[in-house]
Amino acid sequence: MKLHVHLSPDWILDTEMREYRQSDEVDFCIVGCGAGGGVLAQRLARFGFSVVVLEAGQWHDTEDDMVSDEAGSGSLFWNDLRIVGGADPLELGANNSGRGVGGSTVHFAGFCPRLHPSDFRVRSHDGVAVDWPIDYEQIEPYYQTMEREYPVSGPACYPWGKPHGYPYAPLQAGSAGQKLIEGCVNLGIPVVAGGAVAIPAGAVGKRPHCIQRGFCLLGCKVGAKSSTMNSHVPDAVAHGAEIRTGCMAFDVPVEERGLVRAVRYHRTLNDGAVIEEEQRAKAVVVAGYAIESPRLLLNSTSSRFPDGLANSSGVVGKFLMAQAGPVVWGRFDEMIRQYKSPPACAMTEEFYETDPRNDFVRGYALQTVSPLPIAMSHLLISEGGVYGEALLRRMQEYNHYACVGVLGEILPDERNTVSLHPTEKDQFGQPVPYVRFNLFENDRKLMAAGIARAQQVLVAAGARETHAVNRYAHLVGTCRMGANPRESVVDQWCRSWDVPNLFVCDGSVMPTQGSSNPAITISALAARTADWIRQEAPNGGLTRRSGSAAHA
């Protein structure tokens, strides 16, 4: 079919996209086209595999579909119903959920820090959570590759985790970011301007430079900010992958020999009609992120897998982690105008690691965030439901606020879950996800410490008063990878322990989350999985599980 999609003002993806028949047994059917699925599709297509990506949403044409307007940007987010509960229910549907080609990378702020080496050994070092089945060194080359392919900008000498440099120069920080920098400097806290952010200070390929518009969280109309929609998916299409939009998967049937051979999905046509289709494939990759991936697996029941596909461990849907994301704002006498410049522009990871002086383990990062007016009003309202003149007066200080986001590590807990709701159904008649979330003691202490630190930084920068509300971002963990099939859903290659030709390739495989925004880690894991597939598929590695493949 003919594609005609703006990816920036003068870069139109104007090309013929290969289309497969449902009866074609393609090599890979990938469900979801975000940070994981988009990169994996590009890699597999380049390696010569036939690839169909089923994406529930649509292409986001930067000129016609994205708008420079907060209230008008709802279509970027996953807006299908989810029920939330638990002691600390998560708000969904905005910052933590994308829909359409590029997934959440279309509307992420762009922070792309790596995990630290310690993140892979939390159980060994801190006696909590679990270790990853891999070490930092095994993902490091993929971080380096992804930082060039996104690309990611940042300082030449990034001091935290395993120190490294970034290949592209960062943008100048706006006034709000300079407050974070100033406060940290005044306190002697190491801080980097430019962060690790997927917006370089110049043009890259067909993508122009940033115009400092500040609407990053509502999609980049300029195409300066990286998303897999502009970094990897065009290359996937050029190498023969089909991105089939408007397709919502609901079942991955398993056949007698214990392999999967197709994905069943509902396809919404241009006229709004919904039809049921089934794409045959030699292997299936589930890449729908931490809610939709476990939902699809749990919904794919069979006599072989009565509790959901690939769920012999019973772990699918468990150990959901949101990242702690309290927002702290300070009011300054001077003008800030936080709406200018990308919100992601400065950060410190000085408090990332476990510090024995703390009464909690693990840590947090401080990053710039700059809410637009509606988001800012929602923060203010969170302080006790403030309304009326009090709300209007506080909102009139909008240009005097600088905000700092605390990005903190919440530990995995079996009681934080994604399950199928017993009664509520979606527009296709499928059970909606039920997302239950609770904070535990370490989480609360860590968040309080992060808030206190952010307030200290803002005061050191000259804030007259500070306020804070708890927020959450980045959902991971519900199909965790691990070293053995009893306690995890996938192995270190993101391959199901139970089903040799089934993969999960998104944030849900992360056993812990660190205090790093997960997109670059998800993409790096996808690239690593692709390399394993390239090596093992010709030897029949996708039809059986051999000891050597499992523990390589």
Add this chain to the structure above:
Amino acid sequence: MVRNRYPRADALEQRNHWDDATRRVVLDRVYNIPEFKHFAGQRRATLETLCTHVIPQTHRAPERRVPLAPWIDDLCEHEVEAFRFDDMPPNHVAWEWGLDGIEQTAELMFDTPFVELERPRQVAVLEGIRGGTPPGEVWQRMPAKRWWEFVAVRQIAGVYYAHPYAWDEIGFGGPAYPRGYLSLNHGDREPWESEEVR
């Protein structure tokens, strides 16, 4: 009283510097106010009065007031509900129950319909809901605090701060594509932005 701190701010005046898609969305919001379809009678009257409390606009000239209630009505007609707390009903039902609940609370506290109460008594009703333990059967089946924050105030404020007149009030410049920004330091304004008068 809310003062006009940005005397030269006029986001709408910059419309010719916006891209087509954005201009369509924002101008449609400003000039095409939807008719009431979902709420009528007492519920509609309660909603309109509630809006004057959440976002009071008496400081504005009548022609510069932002219509709020019609958009809440529209929201209930074209529901997009990305998530729902497991102790809440669907969003449009939450609106119906909440508006009925305001009435129940007003009747139980003052034996008078909410819209007929003097303003301080209306405030007392709303403060009861905001505080989380207002009288009324509705509030036994729906948490009042949750309704107040997530349904009433957030959604009404969301309508307000989507409007160019509200942007002018807080000194936000509005859409910024394709022009972008060049004055990035020290909170500087662009030539087309208003200075602040404190």
